[in-house]
Amino acid sequence: MQDFNATSHPSLPQLPKAPTGIDGLDEITEGGLPRGRPTLVCGSAGCGKTLMGVEFLVRGILEYDEPGVLMAFEETAEELTANVTSLGFDLTGLQAAGKLRIDHVHIDRSEIEETGEYDLEGLFIRLGYAIDSIGAKRVVLDTIESLFSGFPNQAVLRSEIRRLFRWLKDKGVTTVITAERGDGSLTRQGLEEYVSDCVILLDNRVIDQITTRRLRIVKYRGSTHGTNEYPYLITQEGISVLPVTSLLLNHEVSNELVSTGVPALDDMFGLKGFYKGSSILVTGTAGTAKTTLAAGFANEVCEKGGRCLFFAFEESPQQLVRNMNSVGIRLAPWIENGQLQIEASRPTLNGLEKHLVSIHKQVSEHKPDAVVIDPISNLITVGNISEVRSMLTRLIDFLKVNNITAMFTSLLSARNERQEMTEEGVSSLVDTWISVRDLEGVGERNRGISILKARGMAHSNQVREFIVTNHGIQLLDVVIGPTGIVTGASRLTQQLQEQAQARAARLELERKDRELARKRLVLEATIANLRTEFESVEEELRQISHEEQSRLRSGNGKHQPADAAEGEHTSASADQ
Amino acid sequence: MNTDVATTAPTMEEETWELRLYVAGQTTKSVTALANLKKYCEEYLKGRYQLEVIDLLVHPQLAAGDQILAIPTLVRKVPVPIRKIIGDLSNQERVLVGLDIRAVDAK
Numbered sequence: 001m002q003d004f005n006a007t008s009h010p011s012l013p014q015l016p017k018a019p020t021g022i023d024g025l026d027e028i029t030e031g032g033l034p035r036g037r038p039t040l041v042c043g044s045a046g047c048g049k050t051l052m053g054v055e056f057l058v059r060g061i062l063e064y065d066e067p068g069v070l071m072a073f074e075e076t077a078e079e080l081t082a083n084v085t086s087l088g089f090d091l092t093g094l095q096a097a098g099k100l101r102i103d104h105v106h107i108d109r110s111e112i113e114e115t116g117e118y119d120l121e122g123l124f125i126r127l128g129y130a131i132d133s134i135g136a137k138r139v140v141l142d143t144i145e146s147l148f149s150g151f152p153n154q155a156v157l158r159s160e161i162r163r164l165f166r167w168l169k170d171k172g173v174t175t176v177i178t179a180e181r182g183d184g185s186l187t188r189q190g191l192e193e194y195v196s197d198c199v200i201l202l203d204n205r206v207i208d209q210i211t212t213r214r215l216r217i218v219k220y221r222g223s224t225h226g227t228n229e230y231p232y233l234i235t236q237e238g239i240s241v242l243p244v245t246s247l248l249l250n251h252e253v254s255n256e257l258v259s260t261g262v263p264a265l266d267d268m269f270g271l272k273g274f275y276k277g278s279s280i281l282v283t284g285t286a287g288t289a290k291t292t293l294a295a296g297f298a299n300e301v302c303e304k305g306g307r308c309l310f311f312a313f314e315e316s317p318q319q320l321v322r323n324m325n326s327v328g329i330r331l332a333p334w335i336e337n338g339q340l341q342i343e344a345s346r347p348t349l350n351g352l353e354k355h356l357v358s359i360h361k362q363v364s365e366h367k368p369d370a371v372v373i374d375p376i377s378n379l380i381t382v383g384n385i386s387e388v389r390s391m392l393t394r395l396i397d398f399l400k401v402n403n404i405t406a407m408f409t410s411l412l413s414a415r416n417e418r419q420e421m422t423e424e425g426v427s428s429l430v431d432t433w434i435s436v437r438d439l440e441g442v443g444e445r446n447r448g449i450s451i452l453k454a455r456g457m458a459h460s461n462q463v464r465e466f467i468v469t470n471h472g473i474q475l476l477d478v479v480i481g482p483t484g485i486v487t488g489a490s491r492l493t494q495q496l497q498e499q500a501q502a503r504a505a506r507l508e509l510e511r512k513d514r515e516l517a518r519k520r521l522v523l524e525a526t527i528a529n530l531r532t533e534f535e536s537v538e539e540e541l542r543q544i545s546h547e548e549q550s551r552l553r554s555g556n557g558k559h560q561p562a563d564a565a566e567g568e569h570t571s572a573s574a575d576q
Numbered sequence: 577m578n579t580d581v582a583t584t585a586p587t588m589e590e591e592t593w594e595l596r597l598y599v600a601g602q603t604t605k606s607v608t609a610l611a612n613l614k615k616y617c618e619e620y621l622k623g624r625y626q627l628e629v630i631d632l633l634v635h636p637q638l639a640a641g642d643q644i645l646a647i648p649t650l651v652r653k654v655p656v657p658i659r660k661i662i663g664d665l666s667n668q669e670r671v672l673v674g675l676d677i678r679a680v681d682a683k
């Protein structure tokens with residue numbers, strides 16, 4: 001995600017910035033906090049203001065080699081150290097290495113008596129000494145408002161705080177000042193009046209019993225910045241801010257193709273599969289084999305030697321493996337050799353942002369070629385629709401940027417089926433959308449699969465019936481009846497009808513053949529009859545002729561021409 | 577009240593007061609504070625006090641030890657508990673209350 005920083009800016013001169021190193025914050029601020037200037041971080045209790053300050057310092061030291069001073073007005077150095085140890089921040093070690101200095105400022109109203117004129121030069125000297133002793137570039141004042149409880153003279157205090165910020169600016173240290181959120185104003189004591197360069201507001205909101213922390217940059221003088229409210233999390237590695245969307249749509253695309261895991265389904269796509277790195281949405285009502293399709297895809301990826309990460313929000317890994325075994329999809333070997341990893345959790349286990357972070361984390365650890373999330377519609381239980389949509393947008397972007405093929409399943413309620421709208425409204429984000437549905441006929445349900453969209457390739461427009469067999473999903477051949485594609489029992493009826501028709505046709509043909517044969521027989525019989533008749537006539541004629549000749553021979557040539565004519569006649573009849 | 581005074585007074589009498597005045601350079605406030613302080617000490621604690629003036633511009637590392645924020649700050653180290661008085665010490669009554677010197681004054 002770092003490369004976005006590089007690409008999102010043209011090479012114009014811009015405000016020098018100090019990168020915070022906090023996951024995502026540098027992206028929103030387009031490079032970090034204003035270098036050498038104070039930044040106000042305000043928020044109500046439990047927002048992680050102190051943590052943000054500490055992380056700013058620690059990351060500054062570890063990643064950018066900028067020593068830092070933490071002036072803590074509320075907690076002692078020991079308390080702070082203990083609090084952030086769980087995040088892997090070793091404050092003691094950093095202090096020993098001379099990179100960090102923690103100065104705890106203790107203010108007790110009861111110990112202090114005020115008589116006459118004074119100023120806060122002591123604070124300046126302490127801070128100045130701390131900064132100079134380690135050459136600090138970063139300073140965190142946590143929480144400077146505590147001064148207001150210690151010093152009753154507000155006029156002096158305010159002018160001194162104004163002077164302090166001026167002084168810090170002059171010293172050129174990048175400062176983070178934390179402050180408590182006030183009623184109707186950003187901070188309780190109106191510190192935002194004094195810090196005018198950058199103000200970051202942290203917010204902790206509970207909606208429907210789910211807490212989401214959000215961060216917003218209220219102002220950032222001299223720089224553009226993300227203006228939205230960005231959810232952030234406090235994770236094991238510190239604060240993680242998630243930009244609502246990766247800012248640009250300029251990720252690399254791949255021309256490689258991946259199979260769906262169902263050969264006949266591949267054939268429905270013009271290029272015999274999905275593009276690698278694309279996102280696929282499988283929607284359908286309950287029991288339409290969405291999970292089976294998804295598992296089949298995971299299996300296919302593993303078979304091709306790829307790695308796959310499967311997030312199951314409904315079933316445990318064991319259950320999933322067992323269930324898929326029954327349809328001939330063997331996932332267990334892939335799990336054993338590490339190609340497939342199934343992460344099962346209830347959606348309600350975490351808030352949405354936490355899910356997103358855990359997916360990010362798993363993806364960066366497992367480095368999969370494909371990610372399957374089954375189903376995304378379950379996430380709706382832990383957030384409202386717009387939040388789910390924004391989370392999925394970010395997730396899809398993240399996966400696309402990393403060229404990971406993503407398959408999501410989504411349960412449609414029957415009510416929504418007709419609209420062909422997913423509740424999460426992510427359909428416009430995905431590249432390929434496969435719809436599986438019940439084709440309910442008279443007394444039965446059949447499953448039909450169709451491709452609603454496939455960006456960048458031709459695809460079949462047919463609704464194909466499929467069955468789940470004990471060796472996976474099988475698409476049935478298309479049978480077209482008088483009223484369109486037929487399925488299930490109608491399919492059988494149609495097939496029977498066709499068979500009957502074929503049989504009838506064959507019989508008809510045979511009958512015709514027989515008729516012909518009979519006609520031939522009759523004809524031949526007639527011919528034979530005629531021939532016989534002719535033969536008898538011929539014989540008779542010969543007889544007559546013979547008699548004539550013998551009579552002529554006895555009459556001695558007187559009837560010669562008659563004899564010739566008779567001979568001619570004979571030869572003609574012989575010719576027949 | 578009387579018993580309090582009776583019990584605390586003897587210990588105070590014996591103890592030597594340790595006072596520290598933190599200043600930052602020779603500013604008007606610092607000079608005024610020092611002058612005021614010396615006046616009070618001579619008046620009420622004569623011979624029983626040690627006054628240490630620390631210039632934080634010279635020794636900035638000492639500021640953290642006594643939690644100094646405001647300048648000038650007067651710190652009463654002994655007798656305990658530690659008391660701090662900030663400002664140029666121009667209000668005599670408040671300084672005396674702050675340092676708890678009333679007891680001595682009452683004697």
